[in-house]
Amino acid sequence: MGKGLERLQLTRREALKSAAAAGGLVLGSSLIAACQPQATRAPSPQSPVARVAGATPEERALNGIKALKDAGKLKGGETFTIMHHSGQRNNIVPALEEWNRLTGLNFVSAAVGAEPDIYTKALNEAVVRTGNFDIFLTFVNWIADMAEAGLIVDLTDFYSRYDPEVDHGPNAYVPPLDRFTTTYKGRRYAVGADDDAFSCFYRKDLMNAPEEAKRFEDKYGRKLALPTTWKEFDEWVAFFDRPDQGIRGAHMYAERYFAYTAWASRFVSRGGAYFNDNMDPTISTPEGVSALEEQVRLVRTHMLPEAVTGDWTVAYSRFPQGAVFFAWAWPSLGKFSEDPKNSKIAGKVGAMAVPGTTHNGQLVRAVPHVVGWSFSVSRYGKNTEAAYAFIQWFTGPKTGLDAIARVGTLDLFRKPWFDAEVMKKAYGAELLPILLEGTQNAFPDISLRGANEYLDKLNLNLQQAFAGKKAPAQALKDTEAEWQKTTDRLGRLGQVEAWRSERQGYPATIRDLWKKLGKFPS
């Protein structure tokens, strides 16, 4: 009751604020529209669309550049700057050279070090508008902030004119990547360039040792097999936890940055969702609390303390060293651990699907898609269409394959690539089908406006729970309180719209589960 009243008042205050913000220009248009930057308000000029000719996304991109040049809108040799992470240089820089050769333009790379700095610098550009950057390659869940800050342009029209073949045809992205790496509030603001569905790796040699099967069966009364549910998973990890032999059960992120991953996977596979349709948080629910309790128990009894307090590089060190039995991380951990230059366990690494939860005999897996990178186009750059054309070319079925196959932090995202020889070589034939299945079950990070803040508050509390400083239920309750404040500050109406659109980007299995459980009636 009281809460509802408070909500109402807040909403009214917000409305007043946005009206003031728009400087009296609201003129009866809806409040949601008033909260938008020009990005979403301005009608697009190119509306009746003339499609660009060409058989492939790459061809169309190049033809588009040619047309722009012929029309005198683009001069040869013009410089375009791409802000991206330093770990992607090897993916991007060789491609830039080729693109510049093909187009006669001068696209250059501006690498940034630590990931959070990319966000800071991009948002700074939204404020000061130097025009120093034309293209951003950022975390997927920063699209909302960049769009709302008026930094990036709505690419929906370019999508229809150029057709990047994201969600149809034989070269489509693996769904649901086609949606959640590209879309905010139902509009295309970005082009996905990565797949970061978490993957599970374990020690094949220990798992397949004959004496283990017997011991496992004696202990748990069932055959030793790869776990499919989280319940089986917990027993399996406990069984292989051998501190006396210098090998711990698992390494799963529980630290300041990615503490949410394992909890979120358990939570969503149970049918949980971060918010209801009014943007009230729904994580301190039985699903959320039990998921956290289980994960806390696992972390505190079967993992090194480094899982909680180390930085996230540690997983990339301890697993290849043979110090843990199981690890979960980005797909590249597999590549990394199979390389004898980095690893003592090369040839002993198995990959498996992320566990799930059974609902009426049906197994539902929810794989966190952690981070992921997407391209977007700066409003303040030289020529948004030329910038877009490069993105389409870079992510195209042919050029993209070459770029992703080079070692770097981008991973494969178009469906046919999962059968490509060059990828089998890069990832190992065993991992690819598992990664494909995982990607199909992948759900996005919180991708609302203020995503960083929502996630940071969550991680902050979860890390305390994992460190044993806070009871799981309390950690989730505290997070909820923080989230409410954030939502109210940023404007509940706009967030509600964004969240309704965002959950359409969850995989079909999870949306079906929500329906069965009676969530989101609207």
Next chain:
Amino acid sequence: MAVDRPRRSAGPSLAALLNQERVFALALIAPLQFLLWFLLIIPTIIVLYLSLVNWQPIMGVDWWQAPFAWLGNYARVLQDRRFWEALLRTAGLVGVSVSLEFLLGLGLALLFRQDFRGKRLLTSVVLYPMMLPWVVVGLVFFLLFLDKGPVNYLIGRLLGADAPFDWYGHSISALGVIVLADVWQWTPFMFLILYSGLGALPKEPQEAALTLGASRWQVFRLVMLPLLRPIVFIAIVIRALEAFKIFDLVFIITRGGPGTATESLSLYLYLLSAVYGQLSYAAAMAVLVLVLVAMLTRVATKPLEQRAIR
């Protein structure tokens, strides 16, 4: 007062003008004063303005169009528990680190006062830690105190202890590692100032006192320390101001965790402005911090002023 000695010259030449006491003094502070005005006036106005409005870049309005919050942000800061905790924690860190740095720095400076073999090389060694980029200092200490890192390994070997100590799992020991890294990195600064300060002391009074039969300790306490006092003050004030902004080491070693258990004020401000994008709120907090620190510094430097006036 300095004697204003008029030089006989034909008319007021430029040289004579520049030699006038007031003009001379103004000309000397002008470059600094103008540079600071040039750098700071407009940004300060912007900070103050930001602190009075309710603005985040992701709200989609330009900052000069944002709705006014007047003192709302300031009120929010005062009620922010995380702010107060970070403030107290930071103050504690400053107290402990700066005291340790001062004592160690003074000890080293006294030690290096006399000549000995290899002194030049050893001086370089002592100064080295503050020359490393902060990322690297943070990184190395982080790695040294990992659960399965070299320090725990050595402890295990020496004590035969089985369970390694989880340094970053408890706020006190995690803060301890941060203090240790800070002391390691910045004791050289105290050494640098105190060493050159000791070098600048006149030797006669000390020698006189020694001939009069004073002990070395008495000479140090009664003759050298009072003369050294202005420099000691300045070293401590400078170091304390810098330590108060501690960010880098915390950022690398613990990220403020577990939870917010080791979060420093600067780290919180960083999260607020660079990660949460709450620029107005961060501006208000920064202004409050500035006022607080300025007042404390004023109190701390009072004795210096009085000395200078004497």
Next chain:
Amino acid sequence: MRILAALRWLIALFAAAVILLPVVWTLSISFKPPREWVAYPPRLIPEEPTLANYQVLFQVGNPVGAIAEMTRSAESVSRAFLNSLIIAPVATVAATAIGFFAAYAVSRYGAGGPLFPLSVLTTRMFPPIAFAIPLLVYFRMLDLIDTRLGLVLMYTGFTAAFSLWMIKGFIDGVPRHIEEAALLDGASRWRVLFTITLPMVKGGIAAALLFVFILNWTEFLLALVFSSRHATTIPVQVSHYAGAVGRFYGPQAALGIVASLPVVGAGYLIQRHLVRAFTFGLVK
């Protein structure tokens, strides 16, 4: 006395050893291949020493290992080195010079009023992150973003406070009667400043130079915010070896060691000025 000297020497050696331990560990990491960076049990001497971490920095040859491939790029640290080698020394000399002038004016004439030194010190009183956006907005108006000049101006302004305070401490310690005597002899104020006072506070100036140089050489945040492609400095470059797959401890350590060498050089050159100054001045 012999014993005392030996003791002093031993203590100094011990202190140096303690100080060197983390440095040695940094060096050790900089020569280790990725799989040894956090190996357990830890080893001081790399099992398979490698120069790859250093080669990555300068793109010499074809370094081995996945890490090397990921950090490979068209862009090496040379531009960052060049920028740092220009920005830090220029800003340091400028800050020390204007700090010295102001310190003298404050110490001898109370110029700028009693609160002037404190007001200068406010530039160091709160975290630059809170000031970055307003400064960025302002520099955008001046078109100074991503320029060396912009960084030089900021670095000069933000470190002058320290040179002012440090040198003022030394000038306060110089007895005025020497200067007054020179003035009575007919020397101009400028002459007195440069030929009498300056030599006597050389130690303080040397210390300030070194400290300010270190601050400017290692400054990260402003460099990060105010550079995009042209004005990148070494500390920003160090952060490039923090990646999505983890931090590249090896190259970071290597770059840290390399980046510290110019400062070590500067420190070594400046060292003998740290203490001799005053004795020099009073010898007469």
